[in-house]
Amino acid sequence: MRGPDADGCARPLRADAERNRRLILDVAARVFAERGLGATLNDIAHEAGVGVGTVYRRFADKDALVEALFETKFATLVWLARAAEVAPSAGEGLRAFLWGAAEARAGDRGLAQVLAGGGAPGAEASRNREMLHHLLEDLIGRAQAEGSVRGDLAASDVPMFMLMIGAVADGTHGVAPDAWRRYTQLVLDGLAPPAAREPLPGPPLDLAAVFHAMQDAPA
Amino acid sequence: MRGPDADGCARPLRADAERNRRLILDVAARVFAERGLGATLNDIAHEAGVGVGTVYRRFADKDALVEALFETKFATLVWLARAAEVAPSAGEGLRAFLWGAAEARAGDRGLAQVLAGGGAPGAEASRNREMLHHLLEDLIGRAQAEGSVRGDLAASDVPMFMLMIGAVADGTHGVAPDAWRRYTQLVLDGLAPPAAREPLPGPPLDLAAVFHAMQDAPA
Amino acid sequence: MRGPDADGCARPLRADAERNRRLILDVAARVFAERGLGATLNDIAHEAGVGVGTVYRRFADKDALVEALFETKFATLVWLARAAEVAPSAGEGLRAFLWGAAEARAGDRGLAQVLAGGGAPGAEASRNREMLHHLLEDLIGRAQAEGSVRGDLAASDVPMFMLMIGAVADGTHGVAPDAWRRYTQLVLDGLAPPAAREPLPGPPLDLAAVFHAMQDAPA
Amino acid sequence: MRGPDADGCARPLRADAERNRRLILDVAARVFAERGLGATLNDIAHEAGVGVGTVYRRFADKDALVEALFETKFATLVWLARAAEVAPSAGEGLRAFLWGAAEARAGDRGLAQVLAGGGAPGAEASRNREMLHHLLEDLIGRAQAEGSVRGDLAASDVPMFMLMIGAVADGTHGVAPDAWRRYTQLVLDGLAPPAAREPLPGPPLDLAAVFHAMQDAPA
DNA sequence: CATGAATGAGCGTTCATTCAT
């Protein structure tokens, strides 16, 4: 565990550091997703097989780690938006994006929080955010031109959509892991122009599940 | 704060205790609303100008305080549901209820959590929850019979609706205190049968507001 | 609950105070005996049906209450010693005293502590203590003259005897309420001159009981 | 306190942790011995010159610390029992064991409690307890066969013996540090078959010492 | 560099004691 690398270099490479950084991000993503942002850095470090100190060497503090995670996750959204750009129609693209974003958010307990913690200062993050915003503006604009989405929808409604779906997903995670689909559909129907409506997927929750969901929601 | 009661009774009634209880509940509601359920009882006690012990004299533990808050808030919902019962039409009643519930929830950061039924499944709370559930089942059933709400809507969708609106309200509280109205309308449009659709109230959020919203959301 | 007494006197009599004092002492004796000295004054006051303030009016603090209890209990010992004085023989008297003292101590969890807390300043308590000491010196001296107790026994060994039996009684109270008898006999046999020996009463404890006893002992 | 190890190894081994563990155990043993198990971990940590967190890093909770202390102390008893096994006679062995156990217990205020097996019924502790029990059963059985101890004595009487001696030792610690010897002899005489009797070692306590003893006993 | 031991402020909670009513 202390010896030189297999590649023959005695001094630890910059690559080691990067490897550790990725490892920590991956583990943190998993642990935060499973247990919420309340998980301790000690746990994450332990589960990654490194010392806490190492985590602090890579990330100034817990918030910085969350921020970094945010950027990682953000890439997924950008990727989804790019995919949506080339969809047969803007409406289909937008719907696919929203379903994808909701799904990405769903299995990720506490990641509304991660996506949220966005981190004020990161220039990169800002650029990403803006880029995504523009992609969505474009997508929505085209969909509106097609008449496949209501005219008063805005790109900034998308993060709110994710906030909403995230709240449901976090709450129902555990008793009804697919419940987010129902509410995604419900909101999507609200986004759609009149008359384009899908039946809600999945059955409604029973009382106990609702109770559980709301209990769990705070995270 | 020390003056005689409104009813003009000068008798030094043991109501000082009740006054304190109310004071604590009010302060707790405010502090939880502002800072989320993570606020400490020490803070609440301090802000109420009493010792921690006083809080613990009235409420067995933090959960009990949250639970008490819950009951208070729940009464509002029950009252709203009763009012909805006598609305001209079930559809109007349901919409009025949802707007009222959303409004009650808005501005109450961390009260999604309180409403969640934080604390033990108190018998009273359970009964209240069930009663409200039945009221809503009836209301929704009648609205569906009227054709004024989609047929696959269920009573248990209502708490999820509040979870969603709560997430938005908590996030935008501070930068766009009325933003919840936009998303309430959006979801309500999703609830409506095709073709019954209102324009979204209020303008969309700007990027900065979205950023702020997501920053704040975790609580 | 606030009106004048039945006996026609409008001002509360000194007798009320005394009645309360006795009531508190009785309840405190019972509660301390059942739950150890760790019991709270609030509990005692509540169980006595008075306010804590009343307890504090009668007894400067918790220690003072314990001290007062001590005097009460001490009276029992003095009474036992008096009875021993008139026994057919000093040896029989001494044994009867010790059995009585052990029994008094046994059902009284935490009363080793009460008997102990003896309170430094009480002139009365000091006098009682000395009186008992002299009674025991006399009793033991006569028993030694009879040859029915070892010659090197001293009056001051008696409190230590009670300390020892108390430790056992407190520990076994709950799993083997009569175990103290076994150890009383064992020690009494040690007190006896050679050849005067009784079989130990009761069976030995099993391992689980011992475990429980030692767990509980701290009080 | 900072110098190299006795074995001459200068390598900066991670033994600083182990050193702290030992330090904490030592301080805890001393503080518990002096002030009883009621001593706070904050006090212990402070007195050891470490933060509370450090104590909690090594021991899951207060019980775990007490349990660890228990295992340490228990080893002494097992060692004594092993030594007793090879004594010239079982009777001598048993007496030596009891004197040793009493001495180990004396001066260790609150360690009756520690020895009690404070904390969970750890598997190791249980095994140790049982092993000692069997050793004592054997020893007592052989002593009884020799006729050097009363026939109705049981292995489970030994912990009760320690409870009794502990109560005396805790009480007299401070005013008469050797008083436990007197009562050990007294009880040992009770254990002996008739006619085998030693004079009590040490003078009886004076009244003030008894008073002090009982004051201190509660812990 | 990496490690993980150490830190200590802070949390929820209890209870002896005080004091307004």
Add this chain to the structure above:
DNA sequence: AATGAATGAACGCTCATTCAT
């Protein structure tokens, strides 16, 4: 005089963060 509401120091314990090794 009696009440019980109020107090707040203290406890056991957690965890983000620092720093010696």
